[in-house]
Amino acid sequence: xxxxxxxxxxxxxxxxxxxxxxxxxxxxxxxxxxxxxxxxxxxxxxxxxxxxxxxxxxxxxxxxxxxxxxxxxxxxxxxxxxxxxxxxxxxxxxxxxxxxxxxxxxxxxxxxxxxxxxxxxxxxxxxxxxxxxxxxxxxxxxxxxxxxxxxxxxxxxxxxxxxxxxxxxxxxxxxxxxxxxxxxxxxxxxxxxxxxxxxxxxxxxxxxxxxxxxxxxxxxxxxxxxxxxxxxxxxxxxxxxxxxxxxxxxxxxxxxxxxxxxxxxxxxxxxxxxxxxxxxxxxxxxxxxxxxxxxxxxxxxxxxxxxxxxxxxxxxxxxxxxxxxxxxxxxxxxxxxxxx
Amino acid sequence: xxxxxxxxxxxxxxxxxxxxxxxxxxxxxxxxxxxxxxxxxxxxxxxxxxxxxxxxxxxxxxxxxxxxxxxxxxxxxxxxxxxxxxxxxxxxxxxxxxxxxxxxxxxxxxxxxxxxxxxxxxxxxxxxxxxxxxxxxxxxxxxxxxxxxxxxxxxxxxxxxxxxxxxxxxxxxxxxxxxxxxxxxxxxxxxxxxxxxxxxxxxxxxxxxxxxxxxxxxxxxxxxxxxxxxxxxxxxxxxxxxxxxxxxxxxxxxxxxxxxxxxxxxxxxxxxxxxxxxxxxxxxxxxxxxxxxxxxxxxxxxxxxxxxxxxxxxxxxxxxxxxxxxxxxxxxxxxxxxxx
Numbered sequence: 001x002x003x004x005x006x007x008x009x010x011x012x013x014x015x016x017x018x019x020x021x022x023x024x025x026x027x028x029x030x031x032x033x034x035x036x037x038x039x040x041x042x043x044x045x046x047x048x049x050x051x052x053x054x055x056x057x058x059x060x061x062x063x064x065x066x067x068x069x070x071x072x073x074x075x076x077x078x079x080x081x082x083x084x085x086x087x088x089x090x091x092x093x094x095x096x097x098x099x100x101x102x103x104x105x106x107x108x109x110x111x112x113x114x115x116x117x118x119x120x121x122x123x124x125x126x127x128x129x130x131x132x133x134x135x136x137x138x139x140x141x142x143x144x145x146x147x148x149x150x151x152x153x154x155x156x157x158x159x160x161x162x163x164x165x166x167x168x169x170x171x172x173x174x175x176x177x178x179x180x181x182x183x184x185x186x187x188x189x190x191x192x193x194x195x196x197x198x199x200x201x202x203x204x205x206x207x208x209x210x211x212x213x214x215x216x217x218x219x220x221x222x223x224x225x226x227x228x229x230x231x232x233x234x235x236x237x238x239x240x241x242x243x244x245x246x247x248x249x250x251x252x253x254x255x256x257x258x259x260x261x262x263x264x265x266x267x268x269x270x271x272x273x274x275x276x277x278x279x280x281x282x283x284x285x286x287x288x289x290x291x292x293x294x295x296x297x298x299x300x301x302x303x304x305x306x307x308x309x310x311x312x313x314x315x316x317x318x319x320x321x322x323x324x325x326x327x328x329x330x331x332x333x334x335x336x337x338x339x340x
Numbered sequence: 341x342x343x344x345x346x347x348x349x350x351x352x353x354x355x356x357x358x359x360x361x362x363x364x365x366x367x368x369x370x371x372x373x374x375x376x377x378x379x380x381x382x383x384x385x386x387x388x389x390x391x392x393x394x395x396x397x398x399x400x401x402x403x404x405x406x407x408x409x410x411x412x413x414x415x416x417x418x419x420x421x422x423x424x425x426x427x428x429x430x431x432x433x434x435x436x437x438x439x440x441x442x443x444x445x446x447x448x449x450x451x452x453x454x455x456x457x458x459x460x461x462x463x464x465x466x467x468x469x470x471x472x473x474x475x476x477x478x479x480x481x482x483x484x485x486x487x488x489x490x491x492x493x494x495x496x497x498x499x500x501x502x503x504x505x506x507x508x509x510x511x512x513x514x515x516x517x518x519x520x521x522x523x524x525x526x527x528x529x530x531x532x533x534x535x536x537x538x539x540x541x542x543x544x545x546x547x548x549x550x551x552x553x554x555x556x557x558x559x560x561x562x563x564x565x566x567x568x569x570x571x572x573x574x575x576x577x578x579x580x581x582x583x584x585x586x587x588x589x590x591x592x593x594x595x596x597x598x599x600x601x602x603x604x605x606x607x608x609x610x611x612x613x614x615x616x617x618x619x620x621x622x623x624x625x626x627x628x629x630x631x632x633x634x635x636x637x638x639x640x641x642x643x644x645x646x647x648x649x650x651x652x653x654x655x656x657x658x659x660x661x662x663x664x665x666x667x668x669x670x671x672x673x674x675x676x677x678x679x680x
Contacts, residue, residue: 083623138371144438156620156621156656157621158620158624158656158658159624161619161622161624162622162624162625162626162629163623163626165625165626165629165632165633166625166626166628166629195560201396205577205598207598208597208602208619208633209598210600210636211619237545237577237598239579239580239598239599240579240598240599240600240603244414256374257548258545258547258548258549258579258580259579259580260548260549260550260580263580279501279551280496280498281496281497281502282501282502282505284498284499284501284502285501285502285505286502286505286506286508289502289505289506292505293548296550316496316498318498319542
C-alpha cells in the first residue's frame, strides 16, 4: 500500500512528495468522456460500477498517490430530496432555491446508508481495487449554501450573503443542516473505506475574513472535528482565510495558486500539512511552462515534511493528459529522498 | 469645487472621507435603465449627451465626492477597430479573438481625438457641469488581454495564461499594444478634463504573484508612470498582488473586500492612498447589515489620511438606491473632522 499521502498528512517523512489532482477523474481523459457520455453526474454516481471505473481511469494513466472517488458535492443534497441537476458547462442547478427558514426545513438529516447507498457501494468496491488511499469528499457549508440559496453558480453570491447578514437565525439553521449533512457524508465514506476526506468549501474565498469567521468557520469546525481519518480543507481565493481555516481543525489546508506555498504555510502554521498549488490553467500550456511553474511550487514548499502536491483547483477539461503524466513524474523525481 | 478626493489621493487631511462607487452610473438606478434602454454600452458612449446624463444621474441622488464618466474599458479597443460587443448579462464579447503575433498586429495605436471623439466630448461637456472631480478610466493590460484572447469573460483565463507562458514574445507585443492604448486613453481623458484616472485591471487577481510581476506589472507601470493627474490602480482578489501593484506607481490602490484595509495598507505601504472596500453584495442586504459592514471598513481604515471610501467592486444591479444614499451620508457623518 502506497501510504505517501497518509504520511504527508501526518507530516511524517516520505520517500517522495505525494501527488494527486482535484478532478483527476474528468473530461480531460478521452476514456472518461466515452464512458460518461451524456449521463448526468448524479446519474453516473447512482451506478457504482461506472463510478468505480471513472475513479480508476486516471490511475491507469499515471502513478498518482491517491484516488478520489468519482462523485459530486451535490450528491448528499440530492440524496435528502432537494431537486438538483448538474448542467454541463454550468454546474449545479437547484430549481427550488432555499431562501428562508421554511426552505431550510426542507433539508432533512442525511441517512447515508439509506439515502446514498450507491455512492457508498462505489467506495466499498474501490477499496478492493486500490493500492493507493481513496479520498472521499463533501462540499463545505458556505459552498453548499450558495448553490442552494442562489439556485446555481453565482459570481457574487449576493443572495447568500444577504441571507447570512439579514437573517442570522435562518442562516444558522441552514449551516446546522449543511454541516450535519457534510459530516454524515464524510463519516459514511470513511466507514465505507475512504482513507482521507477533503472538505471542498470552494467559494468561501468570496467572503471577507470577518464574515467567514462569524458565519461559516464554526460550522466547518463542526464538520471536521474528530474525524476518524485525516482531512484536507480546501477553498479558492482564500489568501486571507488561511489562518481561520486552519482553526477549523483539518490535518491539511488546500491552497490555490494565488498564495505562494511558503507564505501560505506561515499563515496556516507549520503544525499543519499543506496541499497545492499549481495553477490548473498553466497545465493547459506547453510542458516547458508547466515544468517551470511546478518547479517553483516545489521550491516554495521546501524540504519541510507535510506537502501534498496538487493543483490549486480542479483539472481543466482542455488539459493535455501528457502534461499531467509528466507532472506526476517530475514531482516524484524532484522530491526523491533516500531517507524517506 | 469639492476637492476631497484629490486631497485624499495626495494623503492630505480632509473634512470628510470622500466616497464614490465603482459603477455608480448603473442599472440599480431606474432612470439609468430608462435612459439606456436596450442601447449597447458602446453605442451609448457614442452619444455624448447620453453619456453625460448617465454620468450625472447618481450625483442627483446622493452627495458623491466624484463623478465617473459613463464608459466601458472596451471603448478604446473598439475605437482601434477590434470588433467588440457588450452583451447584457455576459460582458464584452470579441468575435475574432487575438491569440498570436498576427492577431496582436491588428491592434494599432490609439489616436484618441480621431478614434474616440465622442468619449472625449462627453468629458468636455461634463467638465462644465460638475462641482466634483471627474474620474476617467482605462482597462488594465491583463484584463484587456483576457477579453481579447478568450473572446469574452472567462472563469479561468486559461488561453490568456497559456499565451503568456508559451509565447513570451507575442505576449510582450500584446502588452506593449494594450499598455500604449490604455495610456493614450488615460492621457486624452485627463487632457479633456478628467481630474483623476483609474486603471481597472479587474482580473489581474487571477494570476500568481510571480506571473503578475513578470508578465503584467512592467506594463501597468508603463501606463501609470508620470501621469498628469492622480491615479488609482484597482483589481479584484489581489491580496497577494498589493505590494507589486503599489510598485506600478499609482497614487492609490483599490482593494476588494477580501483583505481588511489595515492589512491591505501594510502591504501597499503607507506612502500610498487606499480605496475601498465594502463588499457590493452586502449593499443588496438590509440597511442594518450595510451599516455594520461599512462601520467595520471605516474602523479598519482608521484615522490615517488617504482613505477613499468605495465598494470592493462595482455596484450590483439589484442594490437598493436608499442603501447607497444612506451609505454616503454615513461615511460623511462618521468621518467629519473639524480640522479638515
